[in-house]
Amino acid sequence: MTDIQTAAQPLNELLNVAHDRPFSLLFANYSYLVGVAGAIFVIWALRFLITRRLSLSEQFLALPLAVSLFIPGMVNVLLELHQPGRILHGYLYGWDYLHTAFIKWAIFLLPSLLALIWWMMMQSVRDGLRQYWSSVPAPLRPVLELVTLGSRHYDLLHQTVGIILLCLGIVLGLFATAYSGLFLMSEHGIPFWNTPLVPLMFSLTAFGAAAGCYVALTPLLRLGTDLQPGEGCEHRWVMLAVALLGGLLWIAWPWWLGHFGTVADQRALALLHGPYSGSIMNQWILPGILLPLVLLLLAGSLRWARVLAGLGLLYAAYTFRVIVVIGGQALQRSGTGYLAYSPEHAVIVDSILNLCFLLGWVGLLLWLLPMASATDKNPEPGEPS
C-alpha cells in the first residue's frame, strides 16, 4: 500500500486534548465578523459609486452594521493573543521588517479600513449631524466633533477625494474579506489551509453573508424609522452568484486534492470525505449552497425566499469557517488521525460575549446616529427617490 493510499484510509478520531491549539472558534468569529463587515462595506461603496444615493435604508444602515461587526470581530484577536499589548503596539508603532510576515500588513490595513468605514458612516449622516447640532449640550460638542471627525463641516463623499477614498476602501474591504483566509493559506504545514481556495472561499462566503445582511437584517434595523425601504433584487444575484461559485469551488477543492495533492493533502481529503462529511453537508452545503440555489432559482422574486436564502448564507459563512479553522488543526502531522474538537467553556463564553458586544454596538450606533434621511446629491434622472 502506498503512502497516499494509506493516508486516504479512514482516520482515527483522537480525543481532543489540544485545548491549547493556536486557533479556536475565536478565529472563526474574527474571520467571519471582519470579513462580513468588509463585504458589507464593499457592496455599500459600489452601490454608492453607481447610484450616489444614501437615503435608502440599506445604504443608511449598512455602515453602522459594518462597524458593529468589525469592532467585536477585532476583539477576538485580543482574546486569542497571549500578549494583546503587542498587537496594539504594532498598530501604533509599526513593526520591524514589514515584508517578513503577512500579519504585519493586516495590522495597518484592517484598522485603516475600520477608520475609513467609520468616517464614511459619519459622512453619510452629516445632514443629520448638522440638523441636530443645536440640540447637543455644549460640553459634549468637542467630543462629538472628535467622534464624528468634524463631518458636519464638510462633504467629501461627493468630491473626487471621497471617490478616491471609496475606491481605496473597496480594495481594503476586499482584503478584509479574504485576509483571514490568506493568513491560513500561508501556513505551509497545514494542507487543509495551504491552498488559494481558502481565501477565495472566505471572500466569497463573506459576500454571501453580506448580501444576507442586506436582505434579512436591514429591514429589521429599519423598524421604527422613517427610512425608505431599499429594493433587494440586486442582492438576489449576489447571493445566487455566491452559492453557485461556492458550490463549484467546493467541488473543485476535493477534486484538486484528490488528483494533485500530497500525502498530507490526502489526509485532508480523508477528513473532508470521512469524519467531517456529515458536518459539511448539514452545516455548509445545505444552508450555504443548496438552499440558496433552490430558493433563488425557483422563487427569487419573492421576498421571503430571498430572506431565507440570505439567512442560510449568513449561517453557512460562519460554519464554513469553523470547519476550516478546526479541521486544519485537527489533522495530526504524524498521520495518527485527527483530533475531535469540542469547544472549551471559555471559548463559548467569549463567543456569547462577542455577540452581546456586537448587539451593544448596533444599539449604540442606531440610537446615537441621527435618523434624519440623508440628502442624496445629484440623483440621476429616473432614479427612484
Add this chain to the structure above:
Amino acid sequence: MKRRIFLQALAASGLGVGVIGYADTFARALPWVKSGATVAHPIYGMSDEPEWLLDKATGKYRRNPRYILRHTGDLQCHSECGLRVKIDAGTGRIARIIGNPYHANTRDDFLAYDMPLNETARLPGTVCARGNTGLQTVYDPYRITVPLKRSGPRGSNKWQPIPWEQLIREVVEGGKLFADIDDPMGKDVEVKGLRTVHAAQDQLIDPKAPELGMKSNRLVIQGGRIKSSRRAFQTRFAHAFGTINEYEHTNVCEITHHIATEMVYPHKHVVKPDIRKSKYVMFWGTSPGDANFPMQTIGKYVAEARTKGAKHVVIDPVLHRGGVVGDYAEWVPLKPGTDGALAMGMIRWIIDNGRHNSGYLSRPGHQAAQAAGELSHTDASHLVIVEPDHEEEGTYLSAHLAGLGDDEEAHVVIAAGTRKPALAEQASEGSLDFAGQVNGLRVKTAFRLLKESAHKHSLEEYASICGVHAERIAALASEFTSHGRKAACEFYRGIVKHPNGFYNGQAVHMLNVLIGNLNWAGGITGGGGSFNWKKGRYDLSTDIPKPKGIHINREGARYEDSSEYQAKVARGENPYPAKRPWFPSTFNIYSELLPSIVEGYPYHADILIWHMATPFYSVPGQHNDELLDKVKDPRVIPLIIASDIVIGDTSMYADYLIPDTTFMERWVQIGMHEATMTKGTTVRWPVIEPLTKTTADGRHFSYETFLIDIAEALKLPGFGDNAIPDKDGRLWPLHSREDFYLKATANVAFDGDPVTPADPEDIDTCDLESVRKRFDKSLKPEEWGSTLMVLSRGGRFEPYENVWHGDRVGHPYNHRINLYAAEVAETRNAITGERFPGVARWRTPATIKGTPLDQLDPAAQWPFTILTYKGSLQTHSRLSSNTILREIQPENWLEMNQDDGTRLGLEDGDWAWIETAHGKRKGRVKLRQGVRPGVITFSVGYGHWGYVASHIDIGGRRLEADKIRSAGIHLNPIMRRDPDVWQMSLIDPVGGSAVFYETRARITPADKAEATA
C-alpha cells in the same frame, strides 16, 4: 417599547456585558507600551536568544549573559542521558534542554572532558523528544510544593495543606491523626508513629519465628525509580531506622533480566552488545529505538552499524518503531513468551551442527583462556553432580568430593588430554561433552547439561511452540554463528516478563556464550563501569548495621530455612505450599509488597512509605476494588506516607503527601549504561532552584529533607552532627541533602587521578560560584575546584579513546561465565516444592502452582494475548504532564493485526471492548500488519486516573480534571493474576518478575451507543 428606548437598552446591556466580560482582556491589552516593546530580533522576534554569542573578532564563543548553562542527568526515562540545560539568568527558569556533548549517551563521539565549554557551542549533544520536553515535568502546574494531609477518607482526593513541622511531628509521634475529619474507618485508629515503630527494634515480630526480625521491620519503604546514590540514601535511613524493608521498583521493570544475567555473568546485572562493531545483532523482546538502556543511544548505534553493513534482527511479536524490515533488518514475530523455545531451538541447531566455539568453551580457567588467546572463560567443562537424591545434587563437583584434595570450592573438569578429573583452574582444557562418574558420583559437564536440555525437543517441536518455522530457526542460528565473535544477542523486558522469564533470558545468554563473544569488539560487553562515589574523600557507605530479618516480600530467603517450614515438617505435614511464594534468588519484588502487607505474610506493616512508587498503575492486576478496599482501610495499614511531585495514581491513596523534587532539582551519582562501553558517572544535581517551598532553615522540601528531619527527630545514627567520616577520620554533619551528595560528587572527582579544577570561564558559564558559596561548608576548600569541574560537565567521563583497544572492548569483564546456575539449582518453588533447574531450557508458561496458562485461560475463549510496550514518546506515568508529547501522540490504542481486526469486523479507529479474566476496558483499535495475529499490544503511559486526571480538592479548592492525563487506555489493572495466591500477579518464580505479557483476552466490537458513551 419605543425604538429609542429599545436601542438604549440594547446598547447599555450589550456594551455593558461586553466590556465587563472582556475587562480582563482589555486590561491586558492596555499596557501596550510596556508589553509592546520593540522586538528583540528582526527575524526571530521575541524568541529566546541563543545561549552562545560569537565574538567575530576572535572567532570564539562566549556565554550569552542572559543565560547560564548547566549539565545534569535526565530522568524522563531510565536512559539517564546527559543534558545541557539553558537557564534564564534572570528568572532562574529553564528555557531549553538539549544533550550534553560530554556524555556518551547523547553524543556518539562525545567530547574530551577537558575541552572548554565555549568550544562546544557548535558541537551539541542530542536528546529524544522526552528529554526535550522535560521542562514540562518540572513546570507541571499541578506540582505539589507544600505537604498535604488527607482531609477525607483515603483515596477521596481531598487534601489540606499543612506546615512541614506538622507533617514531621504527626508522622513521628502518631496518635489519632484523622479524628477530626469525615473518615468513618480511620477516625478512631491510633496510628503508631515512626518513633514507636523505631523504638520496637529490640522486640521480635514473632518469638516463634525469630528469623523474621524485629518489629521495626514493620516500616516498609516502597520506592520507585530510586537509583544508585539516592537509593543508598534511602537505604542509609532504613538501616539506621532498623528496617530491612526498603525497595525499589525492579520486579515490575525487568528484574529477571538482571537475575538471568547475574547467574551467567556473576556480579553483573546487565551486559550489552557492542553494536557499532557488530555484524549481526539479535534484539530479543525489544527493538532499537524503544525502551532500553539507553534508548536513543542504542537506536543511533544500530543506525550506524547498519550503514557499515551490519544486520539486526528483531525477535518480538510486535514490530515497533525501531524494528524496520528490509535490507539489513529482519523481524521474527514469534508467539508471546516462547523466546526460550526459539533460543533453545537455535542452541540445539548450533550444537548439533558443531557451530559452537568449542575451543573457547573448553578453556576451564582464566589462565588457560589467556594462554589460548581468549578474553574470557566459562564453566562449560565444569562438572555438576547429577547423582539422584545426593545431598549435593545440582551443585558443582568440588575438588573435595572428587578426591582431589580438601578444597570444597574448587571446581573439577575432565582434562581433555588425560581424560581424568583435574582442577578447573589448573587444566588447560576440559572435556566439554562428558557424562560419567567421578569418585563414585554421577556427574555431567555444564555443556552436556545444556545440550541435553536443548535435546528435550526436536527442532520441529520448538518451531511448533514458538510459531517460527524450523527452517527459519536453523537459518537464524546459522547466520548468528557466521560472523565469528562479531555477533551478539541483546534482550530486554519482552522475553523475561513471563513466568518462564528466567529461563528465556538464560537461554538467550547461552547463544552469546556459545560463540564466545564476550569482551570482543562487536560482541558482548560488560560496560566501562563507573567512578566510585561511595568512598574516597568521604565514606558514604558508613557501616550502619543492616537490620536482620526476613523481607516482607520474602526475597533473598529460602522458605526451607523458615520456622514455618520447619514447624510443618516437625508436625509431619507437607510443608508445601507456603502461603505466598518465597524468592531466594532475586530482589526488589515490588509487586508482592502490598498483598503481603495486607495478608500479613509473613507479618503486617505499621507504616508504608511510597517514594516515586505507583504500584496501582504499574503492577499487573493490582488496581482492583478488592485490594483497594484493603489499602483504603487505615485499620489494615495504619499510616501511608507518599512522596511525589504531583498527586499520582497511587499517592492519591496516602495519608500524607511529601512534596518532592523533580530530576532537575535533585541529586544522584549514577554509572554509565553498559551499552556505551564507557567508564563514567553521570551527576544529576539541582540545576534550578526547586519549586518546592522551604523549611524554616531554608532547605527545600524533598524526600531527602523528609528522611533527614525524621532521622534527626529520632536521633538515628548516620544523620545529624558527626554523621559522615572523611578520609582522615573527621566526622562531618548530615543536615541537608547537599551534605551527602556534594561529598559523593567529590568522591567521583577524586577517584583515581583527580579531575582538573574547573576553569574560571566554565565556572562562570555554569554559574557554579553560587553553588560553592551556598554550600561552602559541605566540602573542604581544596575539594571545590575538582568538584565544580564534575558539576560543570554533568559528571565524570573517561576519554572516547578508551572504548576499544584494537579488536577488544576497552573494559573487559573478567569473571567466569556460567552455563550452569548453581545458585538457582539449590532453591525450590515454595508453593510446589519443585527444585528449580540450573540450566537453560524451555518451560511452558504456567502459574506458580504449575498450571499451564493455556489451560487456565483456553484459547477457544480467550484468543488474544495482551502485550505492553514502552514507546519512545511516553513510558512513565509522570510524562502525562508533557503536553508536547501528547500533541504528537494524544492517546494510545489497542494495536492488533489487520487480519484479526477484519475477522472481527473492526476497522481502524473503531471502539472495542477488551476483556480478561479480571475485567474489561474500552479502547480504539489500530489495525496494522506489524502485530502478530492473536496479539494485542498497547503503549504504557496513558489512561491515568491520578495525576489530576480526576478532580482533586485541596484546601476546599477544587482542581478540575485534566483530560490530557486520562486520555487513552491502560490495561495493567485487568492483567492476569495468579489464581492460587491472593492478589499476586502472575510471576516468574525464579527471577521474580511480575508478568506483563501473558494475559489472555478477547475482543468484541463496541456497539454504537457504547462507542459514543
